[in-house]
Amino acid sequence: MRKAIIEGGDHLLLVPVAEGEYRLPEIDEVTDLVDSVAAEETFAAGTYTGFPIEKTATADYSGLGLQSVGVREAWNMLPADDYTAVTKLTELLNWNREQRFCPADGKALRREGEISKRCPGCGKEYFPLLFPAIVVLITKGEEALLVHARTLKRPVLTLVAGFVETGESLEECVIREIREETSLEVDDVRYFGSQSWPFPHQLMVGFTARYRSGALRFADGEITEGGFFTRDNLPLLPTMPSLSRRIIDAWAAGEL
Ligand SMILES: [Zn+2]
Known part of the structure; x- marks a missing residue:
């Protein structure tokens, strides 16, 4: 073992x-x-x-x-x-x-199954939390949008990303995040792949989307710089293995 x-x-x-x-x-x-x-x-x-x-x-x-x-x-x-x-x-x-106490009545949770705990007071069962987030590569002809988020420590450009909000689908999240962060409208949203990202509790879900309309404007302050790049003129990309890098590499290799 x-x-x-x-x-x-x-x-x-x-x-x-x-x-x-x-x-x-x-x-x-x-x-x-x-x-x-x-x-x-x-x-x-x-x-x-x-x-x-x-x-x-x-x-x-x-x-x-x-x-x-x-x-x-x-x-x-x-x-x-x-x-x-x-x-x-x-x-x-x-x-x-x-996750040690019941959110409803404050009682200490007891381990029940391998991935479940139960409240001895109200009987409700709890499972590990999971917060889905999307990353999306936006293509415009032969170019793709790469951006620098305010929260990134290294001076790299990567994909538009954001957390899924309560009540929306993954595809709706992709469209909303792109609209909020870049002022662009897209269509042809397609699933690429996903990755467990326990730092903590995240599930990264990767997409591609096609530019439809709008002028690039980083309105909500989440993105500090970025633009559309061709395959032969890429900026500094994240070196760390990540779903974003895998999507960028697949696009750069002409595989999408
Ligand atoms: Zn309880």
């Missing part, structure tokens, strides 16, 4: 396999380490490929050949099954810390 060992909240301890490739450690590879860490929470071992534990500051893994890799970066470095386990376990840790 493999284990996802979370270090400092956002890093994993992984076994290097080849250049840029890793896997989760087997349990017997980390026995010494496991003995010296405090288990944050144990989950039914048979269902997941491991349970998350948090490494204490004093635990020494230097002799075990493990390397510390950011959870975000691990998306491109782990086998898909391992990464799915990591995102699920990361979310379960978040959930266990943050």
Whole structure:
């Protein structure tokens, strides 16, 4: 059985396999380490490929050949099954810390199933929270819109993004976010793919859309700069593996 060992909240301890490739450690590879860490929470071992534990500051893994890799970066470095386990376990840790009391009557929730808790007062069952968000590549002929959001730390240009609001569909969210952030109208909204993004509680859903009308104007202040770019004249893009980068790369390769 493999284990996802979370270090400092956002890093994993992984076994290097080849250049840029890793896997989760087997349990017997980390026995010494496991003995010296405090288990944050144990989950039914048979269902997941491991349970998350948090490494204490004093635990020494230097002799075990493990390397510390950011959870975000691990998306491109782990086998898909391992990464799915990591995102699920990361979310379960978040959930266990943050959703502890019933919102209706304040009673402490009790763990019921592997991904459910129940209130002993009113009997209501609660599941881990999930907040869907969209990213969308807008094409206009041979060009695509790339923008810099106020919240981005690096000087990169990427896709229009936003959280789904209560009561709207994903497609309605795409159209609303584009209208609010860029003043553009689009059509031909198409699903591209999705990605679990547990930092925390997010599900990223990727789309493409076709420019229909309007003049580019970053009206609501969420976007600070941006414009339409051709494939042979791209600005600095996010290097971190992300759904946005995957959509941009697919468009740049002519695959959309
Ligand atoms: Zn309750």
